[in-house]
Amino acid sequence: MPSTTARRLPKTPSPDAGPDVRRVRQRLLKWYDAHHRRLPWRAEPGVAPKPYRVLVSEAMLQQTQVATVVPYFGRFMDALPTVRDLAGADEQAVLRLWQGLGYYRRARSLHAAAKVIVCDHGGVIPDNVADLLKLPGVGRYSAGAIASIAYGTRAPILDGNVARVLARLTLIEQPIDAPDTRKTLWRLAEELVPASRPGDFNQALMELGALICTKANPTCDACPLSGQCQARVVDRVASVPVPAKRKAPTLVHHHVIVMERAGRFLFEQRPATGLWANMWQLPTAEDLPAKANTSELSAWAADRSGLVLSDTQHVVAFTHQTTHRTIRFNVWHGLVTSGRLRRGAGRWRRLDQLNDLPLANPQRKAVAVLIKEDPQQHG
DNA sequence: AAGTCGGGGAG
DNA sequence: CTCCCAGACTT
Numbered sequence: 001m002p003s004t005t006a007r008r009l010p011k012t013p014s015p016d017a018g019p020d021v022r023r024v025r026q027r028l029l030k031w032y033d034a035h036h037r038r039l040p041w042r043a044e045p046g047v048a049p050k051p052y053r054v055l056v057s058e059a060m061l062q063q064t065q066v067a068t069v070v071p072y073f074g075r076f077m078d079a080l081p082t083v084r085d086l087a088g089a090d091e092q093a094v095l096r097l098w099q100g101l102g103y104y105r106r107a108r109s110l111h112a113a114a115k116v117i118v119c120d121h122g123g124v125i126p127d128n129v130a131d132l133l134k135l136p137g138v139g140r141y142s143a144g145a146i147a148s149i150a151y152g153t154r155a156p157i158l159d160g161n162v163a164r165v166l167a168r169l170t171l172i173e174q175p176i177d178a179p180d181t182r183k184t185l186w187r188l189a190e191e192l193v194p195a196s197r198p199g200d201f202n203q204a205l206m207e208l209g210a211l212i213c214t215k216a217n218p219t220c221d222a223c224p225l226s227g228q229c230q231a232r233v234v235d236r237v238a239s240v241p242v243p244a245k246r247k248a249p250t251l252v253h254h255h256v257i258v259m260e261r262a263g264r265f266l267f268e269q270r271p272a273t274g275l276w277a278n279m280w281q282l283p284t285a286e287d288l289p290a291k292a293n294t295s296e297l298s299a300w301a302a303d304r305s306g307l308v309l310s311d312t313q314h315v316v317a318f319t320h321q322t323t324h325r326t327i328r329f330n331v332w333h334g335l336v337t338s339g340r341l342r343r344g345a346g347r348w349r350r351l352d353q354l355n356d357l358p359l360a361n362p363q364r365k366a367v368a369v370l371i372k373e374d375p376q377q378h379g
Numbered sequence: 380a381a382g383t384c385g386g387g388g389a390g
Numbered sequence: 391c392t393c394c395c396a397g398a399c400t401t
Contacts, residue, residue: 160397384397
Protein backbone atom coordinates (compact mmCIF):
# COMPACT_ATOMS: atom_id res chain seq x y z
CA MET A 1 0.00 0.00 0.00
CA PRO A 2 1.42 3.41 -0.92
CA SER A 3 2.31 5.43 2.11
CA THR A 4 0.45 8.47 0.75
CA THR A 5 -2.76 6.50 0.92
CA ALA A 6 -2.06 5.33 4.45
CA ARG A 7 -1.40 8.90 5.54
CA ARG A 8 -4.85 10.06 4.43
CA LEU A 9 -6.71 7.32 6.22
CA PRO A 10 -6.45 8.15 9.96
CA LYS A 11 -9.99 9.33 10.46
CA THR A 12 -10.11 6.81 13.27
CA PRO A 13 -6.47 6.17 14.13
CA SER A 14 -5.61 2.88 15.80
CA PRO A 15 -4.66 3.16 19.49
CA ASP A 16 -0.95 2.66 18.90
CA ALA A 17 -0.66 4.84 15.81
CA GLY A 18 1.25 7.52 17.72
CA PRO A 19 0.28 11.11 18.34
CA ASP A 20 -1.59 13.26 15.84
CA VAL A 21 1.48 15.07 14.60
CA ARG A 22 -0.22 18.01 12.95
CA ARG A 23 -2.50 18.69 15.90
CA VAL A 24 0.35 18.47 18.39
CA ARG A 25 2.43 20.90 16.36
CA GLN A 26 -0.36 23.38 15.91
CA ARG A 27 -1.62 23.35 19.48
CA LEU A 28 1.84 23.49 21.00
CA LEU A 29 3.01 26.41 18.85
CA LYS A 30 -0.18 28.32 19.55
CA TRP A 31 0.28 27.79 23.28
CA TYR A 32 3.94 28.82 23.04
CA ASP A 33 3.09 32.05 21.21
CA ALA A 34 0.66 32.98 23.98
CA HIS A 35 2.55 31.83 27.07
CA HIS A 36 6.30 31.56 26.57
CA ARG A 37 8.66 33.31 28.95
CA ARG A 38 10.84 36.17 27.85
CA LEU A 39 14.41 35.09 28.51
CA PRO A 40 17.65 37.01 27.95
CA TRP A 41 18.91 34.67 25.22
CA ARG A 42 15.54 34.40 23.52
CA ALA A 43 14.87 36.77 20.59
CA GLU A 44 11.67 38.78 20.37
CA PRO A 45 9.02 37.34 18.03
CA GLY A 46 9.97 38.04 14.43
CA VAL A 47 13.57 38.86 15.31
CA ALA A 48 16.38 36.52 14.32
CA PRO A 49 18.15 34.98 17.32
CA LYS A 50 21.89 35.61 17.74
CA PRO A 51 23.69 32.27 17.27
CA TYR A 52 26.43 33.16 19.78
CA ARG A 53 23.85 33.92 22.45
CA VAL A 54 22.16 30.60 21.72
CA LEU A 55 25.50 28.78 21.91
CA VAL A 56 26.41 30.29 25.29
CA SER A 57 22.95 29.81 26.76
CA GLU A 58 22.77 26.17 25.70
CA ALA A 59 26.13 25.47 27.33
CA MET A 60 24.98 27.09 30.58
CA LEU A 61 21.58 25.41 30.52
CA GLN A 62 22.95 21.86 30.44
CA GLN A 63 21.61 20.23 33.61
CA THR A 64 20.91 23.68 35.02
CA GLN A 65 17.59 25.42 35.57
CA VAL A 66 16.69 28.59 33.70
CA ALA A 67 16.45 30.72 36.85
CA THR A 68 19.98 29.74 37.87
CA VAL A 69 21.45 30.59 34.48
CA VAL A 70 19.92 34.06 33.98
CA PRO A 71 22.41 36.15 36.03
CA TYR A 72 25.42 34.17 34.77
CA PHE A 73 24.34 34.66 31.17
CA GLY A 74 24.12 38.43 31.56
CA ARG A 75 27.56 38.73 33.15
CA PHE A 76 29.07 36.42 30.55
CA MET A 77 27.69 38.33 27.59
CA ASP A 78 28.76 41.66 29.07
CA ALA A 79 32.32 40.42 29.49
CA LEU A 80 32.59 38.41 26.26
CA PRO A 81 30.03 39.79 23.79
CA THR A 82 31.24 37.95 20.67
CA VAL A 83 32.60 34.53 19.82
CA ARG A 84 35.92 36.17 18.95
CA ASP A 85 36.09 37.76 22.40
CA LEU A 86 35.52 34.34 23.93
CA ALA A 87 38.09 32.65 21.69
CA GLY A 88 40.66 35.26 22.65
CA ALA A 89 39.99 35.17 26.39
CA ASP A 90 42.13 33.45 29.01
CA GLU A 91 40.68 30.19 30.30
CA GLN A 92 40.93 31.57 33.83
CA ALA A 93 38.74 34.50 32.81
CA VAL A 94 36.15 32.13 31.39
CA LEU A 95 36.22 30.02 34.56
CA ARG A 96 35.79 33.13 36.70
CA LEU A 97 32.60 33.94 34.77
CA TRP A 98 31.46 30.37 35.37
CA GLN A 99 32.36 30.11 39.05
CA GLY A 100 29.41 28.97 41.15
CA LEU A 101 27.54 27.54 38.17
CA GLY A 102 29.05 24.06 38.38
CA TYR A 103 30.04 21.50 35.74
CA TYR A 104 33.11 23.57 34.95
CA ARG A 105 34.09 21.40 32.01
CA ARG A 106 31.26 23.14 30.16
CA ALA A 107 33.15 26.41 30.45
CA ARG A 108 36.39 24.95 29.17
CA SER A 109 34.57 23.13 26.35
CA LEU A 110 32.73 26.31 25.35
CA HIS A 111 36.02 28.18 25.31
CA ALA A 112 37.58 25.47 23.12
CA ALA A 113 34.53 25.48 20.85
CA ALA A 114 34.87 29.21 20.31
CA LYS A 115 38.45 28.73 19.18
CA VAL A 116 37.37 26.04 16.69
CA ILE A 117 34.60 28.31 15.40
CA VAL A 118 37.02 31.18 14.85
CA CYS A 119 39.82 29.07 13.37
CA ASP A 120 37.81 26.60 11.26
CA HIS A 121 34.51 28.39 10.55
CA GLY A 122 35.56 31.99 10.12
CA GLY A 123 33.93 32.98 13.39
CA VAL A 124 30.50 31.80 12.21
CA ILE A 125 28.71 29.27 14.40
CA PRO A 126 27.72 26.22 12.28
CA ASP A 127 24.07 25.94 11.20
CA ASN A 128 23.91 22.15 10.86
CA VAL A 129 23.93 19.28 13.32
CA ALA A 130 26.90 17.44 11.81
CA ASP A 131 29.30 20.38 12.17
CA LEU A 132 27.92 21.39 15.56
CA LEU A 133 28.49 17.86 16.88
CA LYS A 134 32.19 18.25 16.18
CA LEU A 135 32.45 21.10 18.67
CA PRO A 136 33.67 20.21 22.17
CA GLY A 137 30.84 20.17 24.71
CA VAL A 138 28.16 19.98 21.99
CA GLY A 139 26.26 16.70 21.96
CA ARG A 140 23.11 15.60 20.20
CA TYR A 141 20.82 17.78 22.30
CA SER A 142 22.86 20.98 22.02
CA ALA A 143 23.50 20.48 18.30
CA GLY A 144 19.78 20.14 17.65
CA ALA A 145 18.95 23.09 19.88
CA ILE A 146 21.47 25.45 18.29
CA ALA A 147 20.65 24.39 14.72
CA SER A 148 16.90 24.74 15.20
CA ILE A 149 16.74 27.79 17.47
CA ALA A 150 19.53 29.88 15.97
CA TYR A 151 19.09 28.93 12.31
CA GLY A 152 15.67 27.36 11.82
CA THR A 153 17.21 24.04 10.81
CA ARG A 154 14.78 21.17 11.21
CA ALA A 155 16.48 19.13 13.93
CA PRO A 156 15.05 17.37 16.99
CA ILE A 157 16.05 17.80 20.62
CA LEU A 158 15.64 15.58 23.66
CA ASP A 159 16.30 16.92 27.14
CA GLY A 160 14.79 16.11 30.54
CA ASN A 161 11.69 18.20 29.94
CA VAL A 162 11.03 16.86 26.45
CA ALA A 163 11.56 13.28 27.61
CA ARG A 164 8.92 13.74 30.32
CA VAL A 165 6.42 15.42 27.98
CA LEU A 166 6.81 12.77 25.27
CA ALA A 167 6.76 9.87 27.75
CA ARG A 168 3.42 11.11 29.06
CA LEU A 169 2.06 12.00 25.65
CA THR A 170 2.69 8.49 24.33
CA LEU A 171 2.53 6.59 27.66
CA ILE A 172 6.03 5.19 27.86
CA GLU A 173 6.26 3.23 31.10
CA GLN A 174 9.80 1.93 30.72
CA PRO A 175 12.59 3.61 32.75
CA ILE A 176 13.14 7.02 31.16
CA ASP A 177 16.91 6.59 30.84
CA ALA A 178 16.92 3.07 29.33
CA PRO A 179 18.74 3.02 25.97
CA ASP A 180 15.77 1.73 24.00
CA THR A 181 13.52 4.31 25.68
CA ARG A 182 15.96 7.03 24.67
CA LYS A 183 15.92 5.68 21.11
CA THR A 184 12.13 5.73 21.02
CA LEU A 185 12.00 9.26 22.40
CA TRP A 186 14.54 10.58 19.90
CA ARG A 187 12.52 9.00 17.09
CA LEU A 188 9.39 10.69 18.42
CA ALA A 189 11.12 14.06 18.71
CA GLU A 190 12.39 13.67 15.15
CA GLU A 191 8.92 12.81 13.88
CA LEU A 192 7.26 15.72 15.65
CA VAL A 193 9.60 18.61 14.88
CA PRO A 194 8.18 20.61 11.95
CA ALA A 195 10.10 22.10 9.04
CA SER A 196 8.45 25.41 9.82
CA ARG A 197 9.48 27.04 13.11
CA PRO A 198 11.46 24.03 14.43
CA GLY A 199 13.21 26.22 17.00
CA ASP A 200 10.00 27.54 18.47
CA PHE A 201 8.53 24.05 18.47
CA ASN A 202 11.51 22.62 20.32
CA GLN A 203 11.46 25.44 22.83
CA ALA A 204 7.73 24.95 23.22
CA LEU A 205 8.25 21.30 24.19
CA MET A 206 10.78 22.35 26.83
CA GLU A 207 8.65 25.25 28.00
CA LEU A 208 5.66 22.97 28.41
CA GLY A 209 7.76 20.61 30.51
CA ALA A 210 9.03 23.47 32.64
CA LEU A 211 5.72 25.28 33.18
CA ILE A 212 2.83 22.80 32.72
CA CYS A 213 3.95 19.20 32.35
CA THR A 214 6.12 19.39 35.46
CA LYS A 215 7.61 16.47 37.32
CA ALA A 216 5.41 17.04 40.38
CA ASN A 217 1.91 18.50 40.32
CA PRO A 218 1.50 18.94 36.56
CA THR A 219 -1.36 21.29 35.63
CA CYS A 220 -3.04 19.17 33.00
CA ASP A 221 -6.08 21.45 32.96
CA ALA A 222 -3.91 24.16 31.41
CA CYS A 223 -2.13 21.86 28.97
CA PRO A 224 -2.66 22.40 25.24
CA LEU A 225 -1.92 18.71 24.64
CA SER A 226 -4.23 17.25 27.29
CA GLY A 227 -6.56 16.02 24.56
CA GLN A 228 -3.73 14.02 22.95
CA CYS A 229 -2.11 12.76 26.16
CA GLN A 230 -2.14 8.96 26.48
CA ALA A 231 -1.02 9.01 30.12
CA ARG A 232 -3.98 11.20 31.01
CA VAL A 233 -6.44 8.83 29.34
CA VAL A 234 -5.46 6.07 31.76
CA ASP A 235 -4.82 8.47 34.67
CA ARG A 236 -1.12 7.68 34.95
CA VAL A 237 0.36 11.14 34.46
CA ALA A 238 1.74 11.09 38.00
CA SER A 239 3.52 7.76 37.53
CA VAL A 240 5.16 8.66 34.22
CA PRO A 241 8.01 8.93 33.55
CA VAL A 242 9.50 6.03 35.50
CA PRO A 243 12.63 7.56 37.07
CA ALA A 244 16.18 6.40 36.46
CA LYS A 245 17.94 4.46 39.20
CA ARG A 246 20.28 6.57 41.27
CA LYS A 247 23.18 5.71 43.56
CA ALA A 248 23.29 7.23 47.01
CA PRO A 249 26.03 9.85 47.39
CA THR A 250 29.24 8.71 49.07
CA LEU A 251 30.64 10.52 52.10
CA VAL A 252 34.16 11.95 51.77
CA HIS A 253 36.23 14.29 53.93
CA HIS A 254 38.22 17.26 52.68
CA HIS A 255 40.56 19.11 55.03
CA VAL A 256 41.25 22.73 54.13
CA ILE A 257 44.48 23.99 55.64
CA VAL A 258 44.63 27.77 55.65
CA MET A 259 48.27 28.84 55.50
CA GLU A 260 48.78 32.46 56.51
CA ARG A 261 51.90 34.57 56.20
CA ALA A 262 51.98 38.35 56.75
CA GLY A 263 48.28 38.74 56.10
CA ARG A 264 48.39 36.70 52.91
CA PHE A 265 47.07 33.23 52.28
CA LEU A 266 48.26 30.42 50.06
CA PHE A 267 46.05 29.30 47.15
CA GLU A 268 46.69 26.44 44.71
CA GLN A 269 45.23 25.33 41.41
CA ARG A 270 43.47 21.98 41.15
CA PRO A 271 44.47 19.39 38.53
CA ALA A 272 43.15 19.68 34.97
CA THR A 273 40.87 16.65 35.38
CA GLY A 274 38.32 15.48 37.92
CA LEU A 275 36.33 17.46 40.43
CA TRP A 276 36.54 21.26 40.08
CA ALA A 277 39.19 20.84 37.38
CA ASN A 278 41.54 23.83 36.98
CA MET A 279 39.71 25.77 39.69
CA TRP A 280 41.66 27.31 42.61
CA GLN A 281 41.43 26.54 46.31
CA LEU A 282 42.99 26.96 49.71
CA PRO A 283 45.32 23.96 50.14
CA THR A 284 42.99 21.00 50.61
CA ALA A 285 43.81 17.44 51.65
CA GLU A 286 41.45 14.81 50.26
CA ASP A 287 43.22 11.69 51.46
CA LEU A 288 43.51 12.29 55.20
CA PRO A 289 41.24 10.43 57.64
CA ALA A 290 38.08 12.09 58.87
CA LYS A 291 39.49 12.61 62.35
CA ALA A 292 42.91 13.95 61.44
CA ASN A 293 44.57 16.09 64.15
CA THR A 294 46.53 19.32 64.02
CA SER A 295 49.95 17.66 63.80
CA GLU A 296 48.83 15.49 60.89
CA LEU A 297 47.49 18.59 59.15
CA SER A 298 50.73 20.49 59.71
CA ALA A 299 52.73 17.54 58.40
CA TRP A 300 50.53 17.33 55.30
CA ALA A 301 50.91 21.07 54.70
CA ALA A 302 54.70 20.88 55.00
CA ASP A 303 54.82 17.94 52.61
CA ARG A 304 52.61 19.70 50.10
CA SER A 305 54.10 23.20 50.20
CA GLY A 306 57.50 23.05 51.89
CA LEU A 307 56.29 25.50 54.55
CA VAL A 308 56.28 24.97 58.30
CA LEU A 309 53.19 25.88 60.30
CA SER A 310 52.68 26.77 63.93
CA ASP A 311 49.58 27.31 66.06
CA THR A 312 47.56 25.04 63.77
CA GLN A 313 43.98 24.84 64.97
CA HIS A 314 40.52 23.88 63.80
CA VAL A 315 38.37 26.77 62.55
CA VAL A 316 35.03 25.44 61.30
CA ALA A 317 33.33 22.48 59.64
CA PHE A 318 30.56 22.42 57.04
CA THR A 319 28.99 20.00 54.62
CA HIS A 320 28.85 20.43 50.86
CA GLN A 321 26.33 18.35 48.93
CA THR A 322 26.67 17.37 45.28
CA THR A 323 24.79 14.82 43.23
CA HIS A 324 27.30 12.03 43.78
CA ARG A 325 29.07 13.05 46.98
CA THR A 326 28.52 14.39 50.44
CA ILE A 327 31.71 16.27 51.23
CA ARG A 328 32.48 17.08 54.84
CA PHE A 329 34.81 20.08 54.91
CA ASN A 330 37.03 20.72 57.92
CA VAL A 331 38.84 24.06 57.86
CA TRP A 332 42.12 24.46 59.76
CA HIS A 333 44.36 27.46 60.17
CA GLY A 334 48.10 27.80 60.77
CA LEU A 335 50.74 30.52 60.67
CA VAL A 336 53.75 30.03 58.39
CA THR A 337 56.88 30.31 60.53
CA SER A 338 59.59 29.02 58.22
CA GLY A 339 60.34 27.07 55.07
CA ARG A 340 60.36 27.99 51.40
CA LEU A 341 57.39 27.66 49.09
CA ARG A 342 57.89 24.89 46.57
CA ARG A 343 58.13 26.16 42.98
CA GLY A 344 54.67 26.40 41.42
CA ALA A 345 53.04 25.27 44.66
CA GLY A 346 50.66 28.20 44.78
CA ARG A 347 50.07 31.92 44.98
CA TRP A 348 49.71 34.28 47.94
CA ARG A 349 46.59 36.39 48.12
CA ARG A 350 44.78 38.65 50.54
CA LEU A 351 41.31 37.30 51.20
CA ASP A 352 39.74 40.46 49.80
CA GLN A 353 41.78 40.25 46.59
CA LEU A 354 40.72 37.00 45.01
CA ASN A 355 39.08 38.40 41.91
CA ASP A 356 41.55 36.71 39.59
CA LEU A 357 41.16 33.20 41.04
CA PRO A 358 38.11 31.10 40.09
CA LEU A 359 36.90 29.23 43.20
CA ALA A 360 34.20 26.57 43.50
CA ASN A 361 31.42 27.21 45.99
CA PRO A 362 32.76 25.38 49.07
CA GLN A 363 36.07 27.23 48.75
CA ARG A 364 34.25 30.54 48.50
CA LYS A 365 32.37 29.54 51.59
CA ALA A 366 35.59 28.74 53.47
CA VAL A 367 37.00 32.14 52.50
CA ALA A 368 33.80 33.84 53.65
CA VAL A 369 34.09 32.17 57.04
CA LEU A 370 37.69 33.30 57.43
CA ILE A 371 36.81 36.90 56.64
CA LYS A 372 33.99 36.80 59.16
CA GLU A 373 36.20 35.25 61.84
CA ASP A 374 38.86 37.91 61.42
CA PRO A 375 37.25 40.97 59.85
CA GLN A 376 39.70 43.68 60.93
CA GLN A 377 42.57 41.95 59.21
CA HIS A 378 41.01 41.70 55.79
CA GLY A 379 38.77 44.72 55.60
C1' DA B 380 25.90 0.47 30.31
C1' DA B 381 27.60 2.73 34.05
C1' DG B 382 30.37 6.61 36.19
C1' DT B 383 31.81 11.25 36.47
C1' DC B 384 31.03 15.99 36.76
C1' DG B 385 28.16 21.01 40.62
C1' DG B 386 25.02 23.51 42.39
C1' DG B 387 20.49 24.93 43.39
C1' DG B 388 15.27 24.86 42.94
C1' DA B 389 11.43 22.51 44.69
C1' DG B 390 8.84 19.19 47.18
C1' DC C 391 16.63 14.73 53.19
C1' DT C 392 15.45 13.26 47.62
C1' DC C 393 14.83 14.21 42.90
C1' DC C 394 15.69 16.75 38.93
C1' DC C 395 17.36 20.40 35.92
C1' DA C 396 17.44 23.15 27.97
C1' DG C 397 23.76 16.80 28.96
C1' DA C 398 28.51 15.62 27.52
C1' DC C 399 32.05 12.71 27.95
C1' DT C 400 34.87 8.76 29.65
C1' DT C 401 35.56 4.06 30.72
